[in-house]
Amino acid sequence: MAKIKDRITLGIISSLIATVPATIMDLFANKTGLSDYYYNHASTLFIKRSKSNTLRGKIVSALVNNITNCTTGVATSYVLSATGRDKPILKGIGVYALSWLSLNGLLYKEVLDTKARRAHTPIFSFFIHTVAGSICGYCVSKMGDDSLFPDSKINSKTKLPLVGSNSCNKATADIPSLDVKTN
Template identity: 40%
Template sequence: MRKFTDRITLGALCGLLAGVPPKMFNALEYHKGLTDERYSQTASSVLLPRTAAMSHSTGSKIIAALVNNTVVGVSGVIIAYLLSLSGRDRAVMKGAFFGAVEWIFIWGLAGRLGLKVMSRKPLTHILSFIDHVMFGAGTAALVSRLGDDSLFPDTGTLAPGEKLPLASNSPQRLWLRRKRPGERLKGSA
């Protein structure tokens, strides 16, 4: 199977795919009465007044889809770059952690910055946390599975105590490192 070599395309696609199950779970949670907020309502409230966002009009649904899909796509790109820097070992755990941080930002900090996240049920936030962790883990699993090996450092071949560098000479994939005494690095005179 041919794999993705572009991190932006890979991350955006994986984010969009991994965003489907949490949206479905959120819709189910809403219809069962476990939560009083749908992600579409929260997403559309970013750009619309609260009353318009809570309506089920076609315009608010389109805005909600645009905002939500943009957020999951950008989150997928961030996860792709994080895994490119840190390696794809324990990718699901790294993605789950990213999802938890994203949950804190969206439900915690965004509320302090003026986004109206007004749920009357504590279970809403708990279920949202689970959905965000599921999204992050799913996105990271897809990125590590669908991304080409050249995108990720091979962390399995590191010597004990050796750390991954933060930069590389990408055409040759030569990782920048310090020159050891008496050693000549490739390309040096």
């Protein structure tokens, strides 16, 4: 299998893979009463709440959910590119936990004015995000080309820079040293 050499494409594909089990878990949680969050609430960013359960509302919600997941997947790809492929599951969980915090803390509560009726709803939502994060982190580490990661076994001349080309070296070359002598 050919490895993916583009961080954005890698993040999008990895997050879409991770979204499948997360969506299944969310549907199960809603059907069994474990959760009272519905992704249809996300559509109320763009349409009236009364229209969120219509077919169009569900399509808008799916778009919002998948765009959020893809953005989080790209962030996971960049985190692993910057820090290496070691502990990809933990790093993926960390990025997705931050996403969960911003979704539950800001989007649902402040913007959409939607609060969980049950105390365990946010906990189950966090669990779903950790599952998705672990899958996404794993996929990024396995599907990404070696040139994307700062592993010690690979020649640094073949590495793809995170941003630009030698931009850090050029930017810091003209900055004078700030050596401070202590007695």
